[in-house]
Amino acid sequence: MTDPLVWLAPESEAEVAFEGALRPKSLAEFVGQSKVRGQLQLLLQAAGMQNRTPDHILLAGPPGLGKTTLAMIVAHESNRPLRMSSGPAIQHAGDLAAVLSSLVPGEVLFIDEIHRMARSAEEMLYLAMEDFRIDIMVGKGAGATSIPLDLAPFTLVGATTRSGLLPNPLRDRFGFTAHLEFYDTAELELVLERAAALLELDIDRVALAEIAGRCRGTPRIANRLLRRVRDYALVKGSGAGIDAVHAALELYDVDELGLDRLDRAVMQTVLTRFDGGPVGLNTLAVSVGEESETVESVVEPFLVRIGLLTRTPRGRVATRAAWKHFGLTPAVEPPPKPALFGDDL
Template sequence: MTEPEPDLAESETLSAFAQTGDRDVETTLRPRKLDDFVGQPRVREQLQLVLESARRRGVPPDHVLLSGPPGLGKTSMSMIIAAELDAAIRITSGPALERAGDLAAMLSNLAEGDVLFIDEIHRIARPAEEMLYLAMEDFRVDVVVGKGPGATSIPLEIAPFTLVGATTRSGALTGPLRDRFGFTGHMEFYSADELAQVLRRSATILGIPLEADGEAEIARRSRGTPRIANRLLRRVRDYAEVRSDGRVSLDVARAALEVYDVDELGLDRLDRAVLSALVKSFHGGPVGVATLAVAVGEESTTVEEVCEPYLVRAGMLARTPRGRVATPAAWEHLGLRPPTEVPWEAGRFDQGNPGLFG
C-alpha cells in the first residue's frame, strides 16, 4: 500500500509541493540544458560525466535516481537528461503504475535510447516494481497470459532505455530497486545567491522588471526552494502591477510578502500557527504531531510534510521521542522569552502532560 501525499490547500503559498497554478508556468521556466540549470553543482558535474561517457560509447547511460525534497528541480533534471541525450522522454508517476500491465505497455512502446521518467518512484505498486527489476537489468519483461494453472509467461524483449526515477523519500525505496540504479544524485536546498539567479532567469523569461534588492529579498524568504521562489515572484509581480508601477523593488517585495503572510524568515501563516500553538498552548512541548495538527486546524500530514521540514532546518522545532518541542529560537521569533530551563535538553520529557503525546 502506498502512502498518500499531504492534502494541501491551494492557498499554501510556501508549500514546496506543486500546485495547480504552478505546472504551466514551470513548463515555461524549465531549463533545457545542464549549463542552464542553476544550483546543484555537484549533481550537474557528476551527471555531465555520466552522460558524456555514454554518448562517446554510443550506449544508453546507467539508470539515474534523483532524490531530495520537493521543488528542487528533479523533474527539470530528468528532462535535461533526455535533451542532452537527444532522446524522447516518457513521463509517468509511481502512483499511476498500479498494475504490472500498465508498466509493460509503457516499456514496450519505448524506442532504443528513450528516457522513462517515473516521479515519486517510491510509491510504485509492488507488482510493477518487480517487473521493473528485470526491465532495468536485462531489458526484458515477462508478460503473464491467462489465469490459474493454464497461465503462461511470455518473455518480451524491450529496447535499451534509461530510467530516471525521482523520489522525495529515498528511505522508502526497497533495497533491490535502489541497487539497480547506476547513478544516484541527491538534490540539496539552494543558497540565497543561487535562488537569486533562479529569480533573475525567471523574471527575464516572464518579462518582470526585477530590481536586484527586490530579487534578494524574495530569494531570502523562499526557504531554499526554486519552486517557492518562482511562486513568490509571481505573487509579488501581481502586487507590483496592481498597487505600484509594476517594478519589483525592495519596498514592493516587502509590502507584497507582508500581504501574503510571508515573514522575514520565510515563515507563513501555518508555520507561525504551529509555533504559536506549540509555545502558547503546550508550553513548548513535547507534544504529538496529531495533537498539534488539531490545535491549528490542519491535517497531520500537512503539518508533518509542509511545516516541519523547514521549521526543523530553521532551528525552531525539534523532534524528540516524546513529541515536538519548540527551541529557544521559536520563542524569540514570536517575541516571547524562552524558559530558563529546557526540559528536553535535561532529558525530563515526563514533566509534561502525558495526554499531549498523541
C-alpha cells in the same frame, strides 16, 4: 483504468509556454547543484561517446529542487525522446507493461514519486531495468504461462522525495543516484534573476535578495513568490522595488524567514498552548486542524532545518530561536517542591 501517463496541463497555452520557459533546457543553464551537474555531465558524455543509452538515474531530494527539470535535461542532452509518468498512476503490473512495451529505442522514461508505485510493478521493473525484458503471465491457475517480452533499451529516471521507502533491490539497479540539496541565498538570487528576465520584470538586486531569503532554499517557491511580486507591482502600479516585495509577501503571509500561515500556526500552537512543548504529533495536528501526515512531512522538516523546532522522544519542542522570532517570553516552570523527610512524610 487510469492512464499511467500523467501530463500536468496548466489552464492555458500561455501558461504552458511560461512554465516551459522557466525550466532550464541544459545543464549549462541549470543553476545550483554543481556536484550533481558535474556527475550527470560526465555520465551523459560517456554514454554519448560509447553510443549507448545512459545508465538509469535516481534523483532524490525534497520537492521543488529541480528533479523533473533534470529529467528533461537528461533527455535533451542525450538527444532522446522523453516519456513522463508517475508512481501513483502505476498501480498494476499491466500499467507498467503497457508503458515499457511502447518505448522506442533509447527513450528516457521519467517516473516521478517512484516510491509510490505498486509492489507488483516494482518487481516487474527489476527485470526491465537489468535485462530490458519483462515476463507477462497469460492465463490463470495451473494453465498459466509466462511469455518473455523483449524491450527496447531505455533509460529510467526516477524521482523520489523519500528514498528510504524504495526497496533495496530497486535502488541498487540505478547506475547513478543523485541527492539534491537545498539552495543557498546566492544561488537563489541567480534563479530569480533569470526568471525576472524571462518575465520581463524590472527588479533590483536588493529586492531579489529579499525574495531569495524567504523562499526556504527552494527554486520552485522562489519562482512562485517572484510571480506574486510581479502581480502586485502590476496591479498597484508601484514597480517591483523592495517596498513592493515587502507588501506583496506580507499580503501572502510569507514572513522574513519564509514561514507561511500553517508554519506560524504550528509554532504559535506549540509556544502558546503547550508552553513550548513537548507536544505529540497527533495532538499538534488536531490543534491546528491539519492531518498529522501534513504536519510531519510538509511543515516540520523546514521548521527543524531552520532551528525553530526540535523532535524529542516525548514530542515536539520549540527552541529559544522560536521564542525570540515570535517575540514571546518562555514560560517559567514552577520551582520543584522540596522533598519531605522524617515527620513530614
